[in-house]
Amino acid sequence: MRLTTRLVIFFVIIAIIPAAIVGYFAYENGRRTIQDEVMNHLVSVSSHKEAMFNDWVLDKNRSLMQLAAHPLMREYTTALVAREKTDPDYQIAYRSILNEQFNPAIEEIGFLELFILRADDGLILLSTDGGQEGKYRENQPYFIEGKENAFVQNTYYSVTRQTLAMTIGTPMIDVEGNVIAVLAGHVDLSDLSELMTGLSQTEDAYLVSTLNFFVTDPKFGNGYALARTVFTDSVQAGLAGNNGVGFYNDYRGVPVIAAYRWIPAGELCLITEVERAEAFTAIVNLRWTIFAISLAVALFAALCGYLVARTVTKPVRELVAGTEQIGKGNLKYRVATAAKDEIGELSRAFDRMTGRLTEALVSRDELAKEITERKRAERELKETVKELERSNADLGQFAYVASHDLQEPLRMVASYTQLLGMRYKDKLDDDALDFINYAMGGAKRMQQLIDGLLLYSRVGTRGKSFKPTDCETVLQASLANLDVAIRESGTTVTHDRLPSVIADEGQLIALLQNLIGNAIKFQEKGKLPRIHVSVQKNQDELTFSVKDNGIGIDPKYSERIFVIFQRLHSDEYPGTGAGLAIAKKIVERHGGRIWVESKLGKGSTFYFTIPRRTQKNANN
Amino acid sequence: MVMSPGGKFEYMKARVINRVILCLGTVDRRMRSMDHLSGEMITKTIAWTVVLLLLSVGLLAVCTPQWAGKSLDEVSVQLKWLHQAEFAGFYVAQEKGYYAEENIGPTLLPGGLGVDSLARVINGKADFGVAAPEQILVRRSQGEPIVAIATIYRYNPLVFIAMEDSGIKQPSDFIGYTAAVGASDGELQFAAMMRKLGFDTSRVNIMPFDLHYAGFYGGVADITYVYSTVDLISMREQGYMVNLIWPDDYGIHMYSDTLFTTEAMIAQNPDLVTRFLRATLRGWNQAVEDPETAAAITKKHAIAAYAEFQNEMMKSSVPFIHTGEDHIGWMSAEAWEQMHGLLLEQGILAQPVDLQGVYTTEFLEKIYGGGRG
Numbered sequence: 001m002r003l004t005t006r007l008v009i010f011f012v013i014i015a016i017i018p019a020a021i022v023g024y025f026a027y028e029n030g031r032r033t034i035q036d037e038v039m040n041h042l043v044s045v046s047s048h049k050e051a052m053f054n055d056w057v058l059d060k061n062r063s064l065m066q067l068a069a070h071p072l073m074r075e076y077t078t079a080l081v082a083r084e085k086t087d088p089d090y091q092i093a094y095r096s097i098l099n100e101q102f103n104p105a106i107e108e109i110g111f112l113e114l115f116i117l118r119a120d121d122g123l124i125l126l127s128t129d130g131g132q133e134g135k136y137r138e139n140q141p142y143f144i145e146g147k148e149n150a151f152v153q154n155t156y157y158s159v160t161r162q163t164l165a166m167t168i169g170t171p172m173i174d175v176e177g178n179v180i181a182v183l184a185g186h187v188d189l190s191d192l193s194e195l196m197t198g199l200s201q202t203e204d205a206y207l208v209s210t211l212n213f214f215v216t217d218p219k220f221g222n223g224y225a226l227a228r229t230v231f232t233d234s235v236q237a238g239l240a241g242n243n244g245v246g247f248y249n250d251y252r253g254v255p256v257i258a259a260y261r262w263i264p265a266g267e268l269c270l271i272t273e274v275e276r277a278e279a280f281t282a283i284v285n286l287r288w289t290i291f292a293i294s295l296a297v298a299l300f301a302a303l304c305g306y307l308v309a310r311t312v313t314k315p316v317r318e319l320v321a322g323t324e325q326i327g328k329g330n331l332k333y334r335v336a337t338a339a340k341d342e343i344g345e346l347s348r349a350f351d352r353m354t355g356r357l358t359e360a361l362v363s364r365d366e367l368a369k370e371i372t373e374r375k376r377a378e379r380e381l382k383e384t385v386k387e388l389e390r391s392n393a394d395l396g397q398f399a400y401v402a403s404h405d406l407q408e409p410l411r412m413v414a415s416y417t418q419l420l421g422m423r424y425k426d427k428l429d430d431d432a433l434d435f436i437n438y439a440m441g442g443a444k445r446m447q448q449l450i451d452g453l454l455l456y457s458r459v460g461t462r463g464k465s466f467k468p469t470d471c472e473t474v475l476q477a478s479l480a481n482l483d484v485a486i487r488e489s490g491t492t493v494t495h496d497r498l499p500s501v502i503a504d505e506g507q508l509i510a511l512l513q514n515l516i517g518n519a520i521k522f523q524e525k526g527k528l529p530r531i532h533v534s535v536q537k538n539q540d541e542l543t544f545s546v547k548d549n550g551i552g553i554d555p556k557y558s559e560r561i562f563v564i565f566q567r568l569h570s571d572e573y574p575g576t577g578a579g580l581a582i583a584k585k586i587v588e589r590h591g592g593r594i595w596v597e598s599k600l601g602k603g604s605t606f607y608f609t610i611p612r613r614t615q616k617n618a619n620n
Numbered sequence: 621m622v623m624s625p626g627g628k629f630e631y632m633k634a635r636v637i638n639r640v641i642l643c644l645g646t647v648d649r650r651m652r653s654m655d656h657l658s659g660e661m662i663t664k665t666i667a668w669t670v671v672l673l674l675l676s677v678g679l680l681a682v683c684t685p686q687w688a689g690k691s692l693d694e695v696s697v698q699l700k701w702l703h704q705a706e707f708a709g710f711y712v713a714q715e716k717g718y719y720a721e722e723n724i725g726p727t728l729l730p731g732g733l734g735v736d737s738l739a740r741v742i743n744g745k746a747d748f749g750v751a752a753p754e755q756i757l758v759r760r761s762q763g764e765p766i767v768a769i770a771t772i773y774r775y776n777p778l779v780f781i782a783m784e785d786s787g788i789k790q791p792s793d794f795i796g797y798t799a800a801v802g803a804s805d806g807e808l809q810f811a812a813m814m815r816k817l818g819f820d821t822s823r824v825n826i827m828p829f830d831l832h833y834a835g836f837y838g839g840v841a842d843i844t845y846v847y848s849t850v851d852l853i854s855m856r857e858q859g860y861m862v863n864l865i866w867p868d869d870y871g872i873h874m875y876s877d878t879l880f881t882t883e884a885m886i887a888q889n890p891d892l893v894t895r896f897l898r899a900t901l902r903g904w905n906q907a908v909e910d911p912e913t914a915a916a917i918t919k920k921h922a923i924a925a926y927a928e929f930q931n932e933m934m935k936s937s938v939p940f941i942h943t944g945e946d947h948i949g950w951m952s953a954e955a956w957e958q959m960h961g962l963l964l965e966q967g968i969l970a971q972p973v974d975l976q977g978v979y980t981t982e983f984l985e986k987i988y989g990g991g992r993g
Contacts, residue, residue: 134790135869139958157939159775159868162848164939211944212908229938231909 003316004309011305012298019297023290030286035257038279039245042203042259046272049205052195054265060187061150061168063109068170068183073101077181078174080125081118094126102128111185116172117143119179135160137184142169146182154267155189155209164189164213164226166266192216193225202278204250208235208269215268220252234258238269247276315343319350331358392460399457403450410450414443445576449565452578456564459507459585466590466613469505471498471544475533478513482520491520495533501542502613507586512546514583515606519548521573541592541609549603558596583608692725695896698737698746700877703730703921705933706850707750708914709772709941713903715917722895728921733831738880742766747885748896753875753959754808754968761973765883768979769897770949772904773876775940776868777848778806780813784861786842791870795823800841804829809867809874810845812966816871849937854929874959875951876940878979886980897983901949908942911935947988951979 067073076093083090102114106128115127122138137143145151146169158165169184193216196205206224207215212231214224221228234248238260245259250273258273315337325333331354337347421428421436428436475495479486486493493516501508516531523529529548536543553561553568560566564581587594587608598604699707710728713719719726729746731737738756741749742764749766756768780801782788788797791813801810806829814821827841833851835841837860846852848864855862867874879900886893907914915934922930942948956975963969 131789134792136871138871139873155944157775157943160864160866209944211939211942213939213944229908229911229942 003313007309008302008305011301015301016298019294023294027287027290031283034282038257042272043245046259046261046270049270050263057152064168064170064185065150068172077172081180110188110191112188113186115184117182119147119181142167142184143182147171147179155215189215203274205272210267234260234271235269238262315339315347319347396457396460399453400461403453406450410446448576452576456578456582459582464504464506466502468500469503470500474508477509481513482517485520489520489529491529493531496535498535501610503590511583511586514579515546519550522550541611543607543609545605545607547605552600552602552604553598554600692723693892694725696727696746698729698740698749699731700737700750701731705915705918705930708907708918708934709904711917711921712907712914713899718899718902722899724896748881750877750879752805753878756880757963760978761969766880767883768878768880769983771875771878771951773940774943776874776876777940778845779848780845780865781862782843784863789863791817797842798825798827799843800827800829800835801845802826802828806845809872813867813870813872815966849933853932894983894986898987904948908938
C-alpha cells in the first residue's frame with residue numbers, strides 16, 4: 001500500500017474511532033434520554049388518563065346517586081313498586097319519573113338508558129327504553145350489588161343489547177329505609193372516547209375491555225369502539241393486570257412505544273402509545289447529526305492525512321525519482337530539495353553520496369583503463385616471450401638437427417677427400433695435394449664447428465637435472481680435463497674455497513673448463529698464465545669469477561664474444577668460437593648471468609652468477 | 621396459554637406417519653389385487669412392504685422425542701351441528717397442528733338433524749361431543765355416564781324471534797300465537813322461560829321447529845328461534861326484520877355448546893382428555909384472536925351453502941365465547957347450579973342431579989392453572 005493511502009487511512013481511523021465512540025455514547029445517551037422521556041411521558045399521560053377515567057366514573061356514579069336520592073324519585077319509585085300498573089298513582093309516578101326526571105337528566109349525566117329494577121326480582125319496571133320493561137336483570141351484578149351500594153359494573157357483553165355495556169346500579173330507599181329498587185343506567189361509553197383525546201398529534205390512547213374489545217376509538221380506528229377486538233401484546237399485558245411500558249406493535253401492526261395500564265376501577269386496560277418512528281424522529285435526527293459530524297471529521301482527517309502524507313511523500317518521491325535516475329546511470333542527477341526536515345537531510349546526503357559516487361566512478365574508470373593497458377602489455381609481453389621461447393626452441397632444435405645431420409655428409413666429404421689424398425698421392429701434383437689438404441682442413445674445421453654447435457645446442461636439449469653439486473669437485477674435474485693444457489702452458493690455477501650449489505654438475509664442469517681453457521689459451525707467448533677462481537656470496541646468488549692475466553679483451557667486444565662462432569682472433573688462437581656461447585647458455589640455463597671485465601693486455605675477469613636455490617625448486 | 625414444546629415438529633411427524641400409513645394401505649390393496657399373480661410377484665411386494673416398514677421405523681427413530689414409538693391417538697369428536705364457525709376452534713386446532721402437537725389425530729364428525737351427539741358419545745361412536753348443557757343434565761339424570769369438561773359458548777346465542785310487524789316483543793305476547801320450537805334445542809328454553817314468567821305453555825300453539833323457517837316465513841308460525849350467531853345473520857341479510865326475545869332477559873341463563881366425554885374416558889385416559897382439551901382450547905383462543913383466519917379455515921369444512929356466512933358467524937360468536945370474565949371454556953359452579961336449579965324448578969329434571977358428576981373443571985384447571993383470565 002502506498003504511504004499516502006496508509007497515512008490517510010491511519011488518520012481517518014485515528015479520527016473516526018474516537019468520533020465513533022463519542023458519537024455512539026452521545027447517540028446512546030440521547031436515545032435513552034429521548035426514549036426515557038417518551039416513556040415517562042406516556043406513563044404520566046396514562047396515569048393522568050386513569051385519573052380522568054376515575055373522575056368520570058365517579059361523576060357518573062354521583063349523578064346516579066343524586067338522582068336516586070331525589071325525594072320525588074323515591075316517592076314515585078315507592079309507588080311504582082307498591083302499586084299495580086293499572087293504578088293511577090302508578091301511572092303518575094311512571095310518567096313523572098320518565099318525563100320529569102329521566103328524560104331531562106339522561107343526556108346531561110351521560111347515560112344511554114336509565115331504568116328502575118324492582119328489588120325483589122330484578123324486573124325492569126321503568127326504562128327510558130320502553131322495550132326493556134318487563135325483562136329481568138336478577139343475575140346482573142349491577143342489580144345484585146346495586147341493592148347494597150352504588151355499583152359500577154364494568155364493561156361486559158350485554159346479550160340483549162348485543163354490545164358492550166357498562167352499567168351502574170345504585171339502591172333506591174323508601175322513606176322507611178328499605179331498599180325497594182335499584183336505579184340503574186347504561187353509561188354512554190362514547191364519552192370515554194372524548195376522554196381519550198386531547199393528546200399531542202402523535203399520541204394515541206384507548207381503552208380495551210376484558211373481552212379485548214376496544215371501548216374507545218383508537219386514533220386510527222374510527223368505529224372500532226365496542227366493535228373490534230384487539231389482542232396485541234401490550235393489551236394482553238394490561239388485561240393481565242400489569243402496568244408497564246415497552247416496545248410493541250399496535251393494533252395496526254405499527255411499531256409503537258406503548259404504556260399499558262390496568263385500571264382496576266373500570267377493569268379496563270388503558271393503552272397510551274406513540275409511533276416509534278415519530279417518537280424516534282429526534283433520535284433519528286441525532287443519529288444523522290452524529291453521522292454527519294463523524295463524516296466531516298473523517299473527511300477532515302483524510303484531508304489532514306493527505307496533506308501530511310504529501311509533505312512526507314513528496315521529498316520521498318523525489319528521492320525515489322532520483323534513485324531511479326541514478327539507477328539508470330544518470331549520475332549527474334541531483335534531488336536538490338529545499339526541505340529542512342529529516343527527509344531533506346536524507347536528500348542532501350543522497351546528493352552528496354551521488355557526487356562522491358560520480359568521482360569514485362571517474363577514478364575507477366581511469367584505473368580500469370590503466371589496468372586494461374597494463375594487462376594488454378603484459379599479455380603482449382607474455383606472447384613475445386612465448387614467441388621467443390618457441391623460436392629459441394626451434395632454433396635449438398634446428399641447431400641440434402643441423403649439427404647432427406651435417407656430420408654424416410661432412411664425414412663422407414672428409415673420408416673421401418682423405419681417401420683421395422692417400423690413394424692418389426702419387427698421381428697428384430703438389431698443388432692438388434695442397435688442395436686436398438685444404439679441403440681436409442676445411443672439413444676438419446667444419447667438423448669442429450659442427451661439434452661446437454652440437455655442444456651448444458645440447459646445453460638446452462640434453463641438460464641434466466639440478467642437483468646439489470660441490471663446486472670444489474667441479475673445479476677439480478675441469479682442471480683434470482685441462483690437465484694437458486695446464487701442464488704444457490705452465491698455468492697456475494688458484495681458487496677460493498668454493499661452496500656447494502644446486503646445479504647440473506656436468507654443465508658446471510663444462511662451464512669452468514671453458515672459462516679456464518680460454519684463460520690458458522689467450523695468453524701472450526712466453527707468459528705463464530695465472531688463473532684465480534673465486535666466489536662472492538650474495539643474498540640471492542653466488543657470483544663466481546675466473547680471473548686471468550691474459551691478453552684481455554677490448555671492452556667494445558665484451559658482448560660480441562658471447563655470440564656463437566664470433567671469433568676475435570681467427571688465426572693466432574685456435575677455436576671454433578662456440579665456447580663462450582656455450583658458457584653463456586649454461587649460465588642462462590641456471591638462471592644466472594655472465595659478463596666480462598677486461599682491458600686489452602691487462603687480463604680479464606669472467607663473472608657468472610648461479611642463483612641460490614634449494615633442492616625443492618632446483619629445476620625452476 | 622399452555623403450549624406443547626416442539627409444536628411444528630410434532631405436527632410434521634404426525635404427517636409423516638400418516639403418509640407412511642397411507643403408503644402401507646396402498647401396498648396392501650395392491651397385494652390383494654395381485655392374488656392371481658405369481659408367487660414371485662407377491663414375494664417382491666412383501667419385500668417392498670418390509671423395506672417401507674423399516675424405512676418408516678427408521679424415519680421415526682430419527683425424528684423422535686416425546687412420542688417416540690407411539691402412534692397418534694385417534695380421537696373422534698361428535699359436533700352438535702353441521703360444520704360451521706360454531707366449531708371454528710376445532711378446525712383451527714386441527715389446521716394449526718395443535719392436535720398433532722399433542723399426538724392426537726382428530727376426526728371431527730359433523731352433526732345434523734337427527735344426530736344426537738350425546739347418544740353417539742354414550743354409545744361409544746365418538747370420544748368427545750358437543751352438546752347443550754341442559755341436555756347433558758337431563759341425560760345425566762337418566763344415569764348416562766357423561767361429564768362436561770368445558771363450555772365454549774358461555775352466553776347462549778339462542779334467541780326467540782317474531783316478525784317485527786307482529787307486535788310480539790316479549791314472552792307475554794306469545795299467548796295465543798304459534799311457536800315453531802317443538803322437538804328442538806329451543807323447546808326446553810321456551811318452556812322454561814314461559815314457566816318462569818308464569819305463563820301456561822298450553823296457551824301457545826307449539827309446532828315443530830323447522831330448520832328452513834318455511835313456516836315462519838310463510839306466516840304459519842309466529843314465533844320461532846334462531847341462533848343469533850348463525851341464522852339471524854342470514855335472516856337479516858335476506859331482509860327480514862325480526863324482534864328478538866332473549867331467554868336471558870327472562871331469567872333463563874344457559875350455557876350453550878359444552879364439550880363432554882364419558883366417565884370411562886376420564887378414568888382411563890385422563891392424559892388424553894387433557895391433551896385433547898388443551899389443543900381444542902388453544903384452537904378456540906386462536907380463533908377468537910383472529911376470527912377472520914378462523915372463518916377462512918372453517919370454510920374448508922363448511923358446506924357450500926354455509927360458507928359465505930362463516931366470517932360474520934365467527935365474529936358475532938366471539939363475545940359468546942370470550943366473555944372477558946374467565947378463560948375461554950371455563951365453567952363456573954354458579955352457572956351450573958343455576959341451570960340445574962332452573963331445570964329442576966321447571967320440572968324438566970324430576971329430581972336433583974349430583975352436580976359433582978355432571979361437570980369437572982379438573983382439566984380446565986390443569987390447563988389454565990386457574991379460573992380468572
